[in-house]
Amino acid sequence: MELAGVETPVGVVDLGRARENVERAVAYCRSHGIAWRPHVKTHKSLEMARLQLELGAAGLTVATAHEAEVMSTVTGDLLLAHPPASAAKVDRLCALPPSVDLKVGLDSIEVLRPLAHAAASTGRTFGILVEFDAGLGRTGVVDPGEAVRVAEEAASLPGVRFDGLMFYPGHIRIPRSRQAGRLARLSERIAAFAAELRQAGLPPRVISGGSTPTMWDSHLLDGVTEVRAGTCIYNDRDIVGMGAAAPEQLAYTVLATVISVAVPDAAVVDAGSKALSKETLGSGAPGYGVLFDRPEVTVKAINEEHGILDLGGTDWRPSVGEQLRLVPNHVCVSVNLHDHLWGIEGADSAARPIWLEGRGRLRVPPCAATRSAS
Amino acid sequence: MELAGVETPVGVVDLGRARENVERAVAYCRSHGIAWRPHVKTHKSLEMARLQLELGAAGLTVATAHEAEVMSTVTGDLLLAHPPASAAKVDRLCALPPSVDLKVGLDSIEVLRPLAHAAASTGRTFGILVEFDAGLGRTGVVDPGEAVRVAEEAASLPGVRFDGLMFYPGHIRIPRSRQAGRLARLSERIAAFAAELRQAGLPPRVISGGSTPTMWDSHLLDGVTEVRAGTCIYNDRDIVGMGAAAPEQLAYTVLATVISVAVPDAAVVDAGSKALSKETLGSGAPGYGVLFDRPEVTVKAINEEHGILDLGGTDWRPSVGEQLRLVPNHVCVSVNLHDHLWGIEGADSAARPIWLEGRGRLRVPPCAATRSAS
Numbered sequence: 217m218e219l220a221g222v223e224t225p226v227g228v229v230d231l232g233r234a235r236e237n238v239e240r241a242v243a244y245c246r247s248h249g250i251a252w253r254p255h256v257k258t259h260k261s262l263e264m265a266r267l268q269l270e271l272g273a274a275g276l277t278v279a280t281a282h283e284a285e286v287m288s289t290v291t292g293d294l295l296l297a298h299p300p301a302s303a304a305k306v307d308r309l310c311a312l313p314p315s316v317d318l319k320v321g322l323d324s325i326e327v328l329r330p331l332a333h334a335a336a337s338t339g340r341t342f343g344i345l346v347e348f349d350a351g352l353g354r355t356g357v358v359d360p361g362e363a364v365r366v367a368e369e370a371a372s373l374p375g376v377r378f379d380g381l382m383f384y385p386g387h388i389r390i391p392r393s394r395q396a397g398r399l400a401r402l403s404e405r406i407a408a409f410a411a412e413l414r415q416a417g418l419p420p421r422v423i424s425g426g427s428t429p430t431m432w433d434s435h436l437l438d439g440v441t442e443v444r445a446g447t448c449i450y451n452d453r454d455i456v457g458m459g460a461a462a463p464e465q466l467a468y469t470v471l472a473t474v475i476s477v478a479v480p481d482a483a484v485v486d487a488g489s490k491a492l493s494k495e496t497l498g499s500g501a502p503g504y505g506v507l508f509d510r511p512e513v514t515v516k517a518i519n520e521e522h523g524i525l526d527l528g529g530t531d532w533r534p535s536v537g538e539q540l541r542l543v544p545n546h547v548c549v550s551v552n553l554h555d556h557l558w559g560i561e562g563a564d565s566a567a568r569p570i571w572l573e574g575r576g577r578l579r580v581p582p583c584a585a586t587r588s589a590s
Numbered sequence: 591m592e593l594a595g596v597e598t599p600v601g602v603v604d605l606g607r608a609r610e611n612v613e614r615a616v617a618y619c620r621s622h623g624i625a626w627r628p629h630v631k632t633h634k635s636l637e638m639a640r641l642q643l644e645l646g647a648a649g650l651t652v653a654t655a656h657e658a659e660v661m662s663t664v665t666g667d668l669l670l671a672h673p674p675a676s677a678a679k680v681d682r683l684c685a686l687p688p689s690v691d692l693k694v695g696l697d698s699i700e701v702l703r704p705l706a707h708a709a710a711s712t713g714r715t716f717g718i719l720v721e722f723d724a725g726l727g728r729t730g731v732v733d734p735g736e737a738v739r740v741a742e743e744a745a746s747l748p749g750v751r752f753d754g755l756m757f758y759p760g761h762i763r764i765p766r767s768r769q770a771g772r773l774a775r776l777s778e779r780i781a782a783f784a785a786e787l788r789q790a791g792l793p794p795r796v797i798s799g800g801s802t803p804t805m806w807d808s809h810l811l812d813g814v815t816e817v818r819a820g821t822c823i824y825n826d827r828d829i830v831g832m833g834a835a836a837p838e839q840l841a842y843t844v845l846a847t848v849i850s851v852a853v854p855d856a857a858v859v860d861a862g863s864k865a866l867s868k869e870t871l872g873s874g875a876p877g878y879g880v881l882f883d884r885p886e887v888t889v890k891a892i893n894e895e896h897g898i899l900d901l902g903g904t905d906w907r908p909s910v911g912e913q914l915r916l917v918p919n920h921v922c923v924s925v926n927l928h929d930h931l932w933g934i935e936g937a938d939s940a941a942r943p944i945w946l947e948g949r950g951r952l953r954v955p956p957c958a959a960t961r962s963a964s
Contacts, residue, residue: 298896301860327849354856354898356852475701479723493868520653524728537701549863577597
């Protein structure tokens with residue numbers, strides 16, 4: 217299939233760049249003796265998961281029961297980095313193939329106990345990573361004493377096994393040149409939690425960090441054994457903007473078609489919030505995305521099936537029917553909006569479908585998985 | 591299925607409220623002699639489309655070829671309110687069942703000509719609504735003379751039929767009490783375009799307006815024959831905030847589960863930007879949604895699978911594992927994130943699936959359509 221003939225809007229993966237991004241992540245982690253356990257939320261794809269594992273990923277990170285089910289077909293080493301706080305979710309985890317060694321990140325005894333009980337009653341053992349709040353103020357225990365309390369409970373209950381600590385440094389999103397102070401404070405915080413656990417006789421075997429913005433500084437964080445960074449397979453406007461990837465490492469774009477140039481100084485494409493998403497940038501930079509070939513042109517406004525390009529700062533004028541490629545602010549939510557992506561090896565190559573088997577939440581695999589197998 | 595046992599996050603439709611919302615829209619339109627052609631982008635559901643048609647909708651509005659294909663199974667009267675600017679889309683429109691009378695909204699001869707050519711060569715005739723810009727600055731010709739030029743081309747080409755005018759008043763989103771000036775200016779603008787067409791011997795048989803915020807004032811707009819408002823079947827925080835629906839008319843929520851209360855003054859639910867979306871409100875009100883039962887509690891921050899509730903202004907504290915219902919800022923993009931919704935007749939009733947057959951873009955109907963039929 218030629219890209220020029222595909223229906224838009226649709227996500228497009230530059231397969232060569234994605235492979236290079238995976239190789240770069242593996243090389244960085246290897247050079248520092250850290251394991252890479254990429255989060256599949258970014259790509260939701262068995263093909264991309266296989267690529268990561270083949271090139272050296274130690275296992276995979278998932279956020280949903282559906283992602284765990286789908287990814288259990290390519291690895292037995294999974295981390296669910298999201299507390300399963302309902303029987304519906306726990307039941308699905310217990311029904312994973314027995315060969316899967318599932319680790320679960322959580323921050324409370326309220327989630328731990330029913331999980332352990334269900335695991336024990338189905339004859340399996342889940343590894344437990346106790347999550348602490350690294351500074352984002354989202355999930356994770358705030359106090360090292362509370363981490364010990366959850367870890368001790370995990371160590372004492374049948375059906376679970378205490379493995380270590382997990383954190384998500386999502387609050388560190390400033391340009392890398394100004395991260396040093398935050399990284400140093402985070403490193404001290406990690407050390408404090410680990411020390412308290414060691415004192416309690418529960419040394420953390422695993423300390424799992426994450427996030428693409430901080431990934432390349434993981435070696436500066438005390439005791440980190442693995443990182444979960446997932447966005448780095450594709451990157452996006454946000455990641456490039458904060459200096460955590462170069463523009464040449466953008467491996468995902470949304471292919472769109474110009475549908476109207478009737479309004480002066482604007483051009484409208486068919487990629488809107490149901491293809492790019494309507495996420496704004498944390499940096500405050502305006503727009504919902506930029507043109508891949510002309511990053512000075514932003515998507516200044518967006519509706520569900522319309523994206524309005526700001527042509528105020530350029531003499532370039534596109535024509536109705538012209539295909540354009542857009543870089544979204546946040547790749548993970550854009551990927552999640554598509555039925556499938558098109559993969560290309562270069563700008564002029566033929567495109568082939570990249571299925572998104574991990575998309576959705578249904579226990580029965582969605583269409584994409586079926587199609588992939590046929 | 592009891593709602594308490596379903597896996598979260600998932601969208602929930604209060605079927606009684608949805609029906610009342612549809613009845614209200616039909617009653618308003620009937621009382622003013624205006625046709626209601628609801629946009630299906632909000633619900634994406636054959637069941638909801640059937641409900642709208644049974645209760646009095648004159649036909650349906652769609653934005654994509656996939657929506658047109660799916661909705662062609664329940665009505666032969668469709669309007670595609672989005673310029674089909676590629677051969678891939680035009681081919682799909684030409685392959686719709688011959689019984690479908692498809693109207694297409696567009697604003698350029700560049701889109702019109704290939705569409706007419708393809709229609710003529712497959713022996714069908716598409717109705718054409720020439721879109722004019724009502725003030726949003728998105729799509730639509732700006733000048734009445736340009737509308738005449740496109741209309742004359744439509745009237746002269748085989749394969750198409752000039753039907754009239756279309757506009758989208760998406761710029762009118764202020765509280766209704768302060769809309770009067772904008773509505774008056776819009777009414778004058780509609781009249782100017784219609785007059786120019788009549789002078790050219792091409793009186794518009796259809797003048798198609800839209801948008802839920804302006805819907806209830808459509809009778810104040812000169813010559814409008816139909817409205818496309820779709821969001822009014824469910825409503826959302828945005829629509830209620832601008833006074834275009836009452837809180838009792840909120841028919842859609844996202845059911846979520848509390849997964850963590852480890853961080854003080856916050857509680858985290860499993861509904862994030864992949865369930866609610868990360869759209870902000872045009873009004874500038876903070877947050878990505880509110881609790882259905884406690885609208886003073888906002889979702890203050892959001893990640894892909896996490897929503898962080900702001901408990902700063904309340905003494906209420908939820909427990910881990912507790913189910914909560916959230917009102918999204920923008921219902922249409924939230925619905926689009928789910929595999930299916932659960933429909934309930936009341937707060938304590940059993941839930942049944944509402945399939946979203948119109949979701950996605952693939953020519954082959956997605957799983958949901960297949961499941962619905964089985």
